[in-house]
Amino acid sequence: MHLIDGGLSTELERLGAVIEGELWTGKTLLQDPQLVQQAHRNFVEAGAEIIITASYQISRQGFEEIGLKADDAVNALRNSVAIAFQATAGTSCKVAASVGPFGAVLHDGSEYRGDYKVSQNQLEDFHAERIEVLLSAKPDLLAVETIPNILEAKALRNVLQDVKIPFWFSFTAGEKTKLWSGEPIEEAAGVISGLENLIAAGVNCVDPELVLPLVTSINRVTQIPSIAYPNCGGLWDTATNQWLGAHRRKLVEWLEIWKDSPIEWIGGCCGTYSQDISELRQAIDESL
DSSP, rough: EEEEEOOHHHHHHHHTOOSSSSSTHHHHHHOOOHHHHHHHHHHHTTTTTTTEEEEEOOOOHHHHHHTOOOOHHHHHHHHHHHEEEEEEEETEEEEEEEETOOOOOHHHHHHTTTTOOOHOOOOHHHHHHHHHHHHHOOSSSEEEEOOHHHHHHHHHHHHHHTTOOOOOEEOOOOSSSTTTOOOHHHHHHHTTTTOTTEEEEESSHHHHHHHHHHHHHHHHOOOOOEEEOSSSSSEETTTEEEEEEEOSSSSSHHHHHTTTEEEEEEETTTOOHHHHHHHHHHHHHHHO
């Protein structure tokens, strides 16, 4: 089983960062890159084999909408990869460049509703531009994550056909059988199935309770290893920027529940931090 990192925003908050506003972790990347590097390093030292960059919320369009320059976004995307590599220096840990959803740029929680009001062509242009910049920084792989609807999956499928490095693809959902958009998870899995360099498919930033039924359905279609890095459970409150109703069960406790599932890549998302990854590392090692 491959271990990825936990919630970067959660670890940054633990280190004293204030995670808020349109850029989320991207704000810390711009203002205090050394803190981002430390957060990454904490996950590396906890035993993560792969860390995900702080590029989730960064794009030319998003920067321009809040009064920053498009070139600043390009530099920030590349810097997110460079900082991650600095954090993994001297280790075998790999760097996955985060390709977050279009909804993250809207700054309104749209990735947890899937109700974009754009065309597939617009989504293709958005992702192609950003992925091109990320690839220029030479990450080890791409983490295509938190995709809430089929329209965006179709757009990404077309863009990812030309990507020559490994990538995983993870959806996000609020039900056991449907994306946040209300579309069937099996149909979404069918959209990405067969992509040449797709190494894993699954879910992230979902309630842990939903992981098993979702990844089972995805794996049934794709027939490739599953990936799961859930949040701490509960619901995201866009008004307060907080997760409400988190599970009391630790992330590591779900490992036993998922042991007979197709999950081969595991980690955590919002509400999980380096200690959770350390506990997962110990449990995985003890099971070998």
